Amino acid sequence: MSDSDKPREACGVFGIYSHPEAAALTYFGLYALQHRGQESAGIAVFRDGEIITHKAMGLVPEIFDDRLLAELGGGSAIGHVRYSTTGSSKLVNAQPFAVRHRGKSYAVAHNGNLVNAHELKSELEASGSIFQTTMDTEVFLHLLVKSLKGGLEQAVVKTVQQLKGAFSFVVLTSRGEIIGIKDPNGFRLLCLGQANGNYVLASETCALDLVNAEFIRELDPGEILIISENGLKSIRPDVPPRPQSLCIFEYIYFARPDSTTGGLNVYEMRKAHGRQLAREAPVDADLVMPFPDSGMYAAIGYSEASGIPFEMGMIRNHYVGRTFIQPTQSMRDFATRVKLNPIKELLKGKDIIIIEDSIIRGTTAKTRVKALRELGVRNVHMRISCPPHRFPCHYGIDFSTKGELIAARLSVDELREFLGLDTLHYLSIDGMLDSSGVEDPRRYFCKACFDGDYPVQFDEGLSKDCMDC
């Protein structure tokens, strides 16, 4: 189901405090967050004074079964889903990440990217620390443990004050507390819910829905939220006041359409972007369609605003797993066709508008457009429901170099030609922000991947090395 033409999210996190079926509920939470990371997953449970962790490569339902969940059992639990480079040797980077120190255990799950991980790591290594992973998450734990003398709370505050970048952490402590931490810019989502009196933390509200939890609120930027037997305790350390920098691309592409996070419904925002796109870049055509399933909601919005009929012009094969036999030489374009088949009768001789939510490398889109041309489609117009991606993300999305962003290399017109389109238009930055449904969108969202205006500074040379989730 992976599509090399699409950016990949880094991670999803989940936590639940003191529940007799904590492992099972975390499993379901991760199930709902599977779209945020499909390479590895893990659950850590605090029970009887110990933290037990199970993690592996693969999808959540492939990794856990009844027996394993029963073994992990109840207590407090955190979980994580993650993308990572392939290779079984990379299991070491799966999360949650658990360590022992002075007979106590700590585990952490992380979504985001620290831009000063490299610096911090160097300092730690200079004082003799050793690292077992390439994750910046490990830096967090080293710093935490070194600050424990003043108590766990102060250690967390002190640790967070040393971190720079995008981070949403869920921490499981040696006393079974759950701690949610969001960076002062609020780049990555993290929300609080409650299921029958049990507090739950999750990257998106769709995970709350699946475990029957009520949404309470999104964590504030810079907030440290401790869930313990004393209930909730929110710490807002004395951090320099900064604008909110919520990643708008979460809404455009990553988050599930049924999530309503940060007060905004993903589905609605995508439709609004589609409507805005119809206003900014109208064109006469017989039908408007997405490449399934990405772009679906913006296409509905575009159809609504333009009056041009919405159609599912290409059909997705639901049974395509993550692996399939490589096709024979004689079967051109198989990889495209096995996933999507166009409806010849519908498309032949027509003028069509394709709505896409983003173009990163452009290779898949090019192949699909070609397939439509060969079918006899007359005019192919493409509309992208966000502005061109011209700048790498240093806060947790995996297009971390300019080189892989085709819109950084080609003008829109060159790209139109590369993709074989009749017309190509992107949503404008202003259109994207103004139709987002937020009052002061320019102070609310990070849009650095579109305009290069990075809310948190970083050392370009180093940040790539410790790119992480």
Place this chain on the structure above:
Amino acid sequence: MSDSDKPREACGVFGIYSHPEAAALTYFGLYALQHRGQESAGIAVFRDGEIITHKAMGLVPEIFDDRLLAELGGGSAIGHVRYSTTGSSKLVNAQPFAVRHRGKSYAVAHNGNLVNAHELKSELEASGSIFQTTMDTEVFLHLLVKSLKGGLEQAVVKTVQQLKGAFSFVVLTSRGEIIGIKDPNGFRLLCLGQANGNYVLASETCALDLVNAEFIRELDPGEILIISENGLKSIRPDVPPRPQSLCIFEYIYFARPDSTTGGLNVYEMRKAHGRQLAREAPVDADLVMPFPDSGMYAAIGYSEASGIPFEMGMIRNHYVGRTFIQPTQSMRDFATRVKLNPIKELLKGKDIIIIEDSIIRGTTAKTRVKALRELGVRNVHMRISCPPHRFPCHYGIDFSTKGELIAARLSVDELREFLGLDTLHYLSIDGMLDSSGVEDPRRYFCKACFDGDYPVQFDEGLSKDCMDC
């Protein structure tokens, strides 16, 4: 992905004549036909005078890998996907079914149901035949072998003349020929295509598309088509002339929307049914939506004809595999929620129209409607894009008893109440036929499951026992 509220197709078949990568192409053909049967799959290849078969329980990509396909290799090949009752002991019923007789091998893959299998079997057993499976397919081979004295062609003709019911066979002979057979009523689809000069047979055109084959034509009812080194030879034995009885429910539910079979595009017919439904059963509402993904195309048609906006009001979790951990006691309605999550923000307080393509048992629909009610949807209207299913199918669809058809037991109004709906309307039989795009639809389609008008008679007591695919 299975949904107990939906009927299940019996089978899909595929065949390719003399190709160096026959096994691999058959694999891809079955891949495209996976929606027709997800319980077992198999491939039989004729190579160097022998037929080698591999079949197993599971999905096509789970069963075959590179090594296995390379081992099966090239030559002529047939393949099959099948639903069956669960249980590993039922592997014996997986197809293709291969036998040996006098040093020669024959294999067959079958889609359909013989209504006189029981009778034929009794006669065969009286003369000492033994059976290893519960499939009526085995009857076909017994009859074939008993008639071989006059040569294979005559044996096939003689065998087919003894069969009653619905059948589309693909046969692989001991000389590597491929034979396609369709029953005189033409209940089940079977089409001929050509890929770089190699003839291909498949249940639906989507399988031709995937292997880059051009569609040539649908087999005629009663036709026996032999593919050999002499090219095509069509035999139309002296069968009593009968009306065509193509299963219309293939178009409504089973076939892939990108298939254009029997001259009709599935996607277009579903949209036409949706438009007709809007004309027959209009209602004022804020939006029209399917339960994904079934009903999607009729919903687009309904929206188009009614002007009511189309929305994807429920989101499908793409990562739900066939198995997942059973939820805990405290998690009500989990099975529904794990697959589909409604967009609260979109639906709350609204009047909505749900388009479904069929209701068999009604249990899933009831749970989903309840979930929508709890969310705060105001009025829930449901429109079904076919008439009520009141009669069992004896020709290869798995609702073979009246008892399991809720519309056979309840009136539409009782069913409306059972499902918790504000209004419920079905497409009329006339509306279904007249909007189907066929010239003389009453002579073209089998619609027995709606009106009990069975094109081929059967002994009610027996036909269930040998229900097969």
Place this chain on the structure above:
Amino acid sequence: MSDSDKPREACGVFGIYSHPEAAALTYFGLYALQHRGQESAGIAVFRDGEIITHKAMGLVPEIFDDRLLAELGGGSAIGHVRYSTTGSSKLVNAQPFAVRHRGKSYAVAHNGNLVNAHELKSELEASGSIFQTTMDTEVFLHLLVKSLKGGLEQAVVKTVQQLKGAFSFVVLTSRGEIIGIKDPNGFRLLCLGQANGNYVLASETCALDLVNAEFIRELDPGEILIISENGLKSIRPDVPPRPQSLCIFEYIYFARPDSTTGGLNVYEMRKAHGRQLAREAPVDADLVMPFPDSGMYAAIGYSEASGIPFEMGMIRNHYVGRTFIQPTQSMRDFATRVKLNPIKELLKGKDIIIIEDSIIRGTTAKTRVKALRELGVRNVHMRISCPPHRFPCHYGIDFSTKGELIAARLSVDELREFLGLDTLHYLSIDGMLDSSGVEDPRRYFCKACFDGDYPVQFDEGLSKDCMDC
């Protein structure tokens, strides 16, 4: 653990009448018989009027687990372990073999080889029968079903009278009876036991021991033993009286040393052969040793009779599974070394006697002798505890052609040279028979593989084709 230098047994069978844990006990019975066949295994259980079968490629504990055995459950059961040529497509030949006829089911497990299977098959095919396997076992069921009119008992008698060759069958009937059948020559072992009142049939007594069953008696040659709710019924059809022809090679190589079958203990006979060998072929040496583990018991006997110390001069690696990574080019003789490592300190500069129980192709022995030479062993003498294998077996052992028997091509002296030995001696046929512990051994054993004196005639050209187990 397979060794291409050793003959392979055909099969082992087991049956238990009416026990609440029939499947589990059959599992254990097969466990004990695993040495008789390691390629596939299966269990068929009669329960509630139906026969349920599960069989697969692999070892018994790989195929069955708790869940599967619980599913198979109790009633009457039969089981089978089998060698077969490799390839997953050969699952079709796994046993027990089950068929349905007129609503009734029959299953059978077979050890042996019918020499007239080809003829019988041709006759059956001429009357329209079809075959799904290449097993002669299928012939048995065809014949049985064709004779059912006079009742099951008479059908069994009539069927057995048509068969020629070696066979020990265990049959499971459609009423849950268990029938044991032994051919009139008594080639293959089949014994009766009783576990807490439940009758059990097994190829060897070691299977009785494992399920805590008391040994009652060996079935007589030509006996048909029916186990039903009426207890035991023995039928001895009017077959021409023939001498017993028990396969002596079962004692020499196949049977487990802890089996005491046909009134003879395997361990004791092997030791007796070893003692006789010491008398027939003495040689001065420092030690006598087997190649583990085959030859172990004859080596103990040889040591005892000769006074030369017994040593385990080569150590077997207990963790070598059936598959291991192929060694690199630079690692000569790895396949030998990974299984057996010689004790350098013990063997260097010594004169040694190796006791082997048989040599079929000679390739493994040659490699091992070479390894000993390279280690610095001075003189290597080999003694074989049976006569040279010069004739193929047509009664169920897998050396079915002369070509693969090295002793049929080379004289003993040529073979000595081929193997790189200082001296080589075989046990004489007379010595083998006279030391066997049986009163009239020349009328008791089949020794055709040594002297070509076949107790049952066959058509040489055909018998190979239907070679089976």
Place this chain on the structure above:
Amino acid sequence: MSDSDKPREACGVFGIYSHPEAAALTYFGLYALQHRGQESAGIAVFRDGEIITHKAMGLVPEIFDDRLLAELGGGSAIGHVRYSTTGSSKLVNAQPFAVRHRGKSYAVAHNGNLVNAHELKSELEASGSIFQTTMDTEVFLHLLVKSLKGGLEQAVVKTVQQLKGAFSFVVLTSRGEIIGIKDPNGFRLLCLGQANGNYVLASETCALDLVNAEFIRELDPGEILIISENGLKSIRPDVPPRPQSLCIFEYIYFARPDSTTGGLNVYEMRKAHGRQLAREAPVDADLVMPFPDSGMYAAIGYSEASGIPFEMGMIRNHYVGRTFIQPTQSMRDFATRVKLNPIKELLKGKDIIIIEDSIIRGTTAKTRVKALRELGVRNVHMRISCPPHRFPCHYGIDFSTKGELIAARLSVDELREFLGLDTLHYLSIDGMLDSSGVEDPRRYFCKACFDGDYPVQFDEGLSKDCMDC
């Protein structure tokens, strides 16, 4: 194959310097060392400046396949097999253990147990170190990294000087060097070999044999041996001179009989112990036998010295895997019987001597003796080829508490009664030492488990916690 009545070794290690097929050779080395640890295994390879590790629970051939070994490839490699408590969550403790520090990687494999690991860990934690495992191996790496300023060599020396206890390390450095380290007492074996010019380190010589390497020498106690592009460099840091304390129980039970380590052949020493046992504790009997396979070689020695015939009175089932279905209630003593079956004909009415190499808990031996009694054996004498185990081992064998040692709780006579024996005798400490073949055995071996004379002191309360391998 595990036997709860037997002690379990801790680990086996292997290393090879700079070989194009390093991973494959390490695989084979671990294969040969599998008897030293069967719960997890791993290989770490240094290639192109990086260390890649793969480890998993299970046996060596279950964990690695061709693809994986090809991926790991060549360079320098180390490997490890290990026992550990069960549970998938314990994968974290599998070795080799690899860490990163300042862009460099280090990996280590360990056999032994540090008695001061707890103390060292506390000191490290006080300075902010965190631990991911419960292994003392992790302590080694922390200390190493903290000492790196003066260069790797000095760091190793400084680290080793802080360690107390039993350790044989194989280290893989960030420059691809291999370092072998043995503790100053020389508790655990570690030898050097050479295969076609490539240096190899291994716990036992049987691993050298399998990879075709010549044995060069055993490492000296306290030696640090660095293998690099400059060849060998041996460092013997200024450690206080101590007596050699080689674990004699390695020879009695753990090591493979074909290993010749520390200048002593395991097979020969076991036979010598058996001969000595015959002299110390003679008894009149019909036969002498081992419980397979442990005790085999001492039994051969006992037979040789006493003239009483050696027999394999019980037969081991070669197909018993590590898991098998639990037997039904009605099957008494199944766990014993499934592995070993006694030869009734041989044993009934006889006086027998059983030779065992050790008794830890005594439960298995008790069951087996009972089975022999039930069979009708007349007198059962047992002779143990080592003295009674009365003291826990703190240097790497898993009987770490007195409580589990039955000989620490019962007198020999009480134990005789508990096991149901007629007579029971242990080898004397003096007999064991004097027959060992070493010149000054009292200065050569650690025999603390027999007499409590521990060569290295430890804090009783702490050493158990960090019991490791």
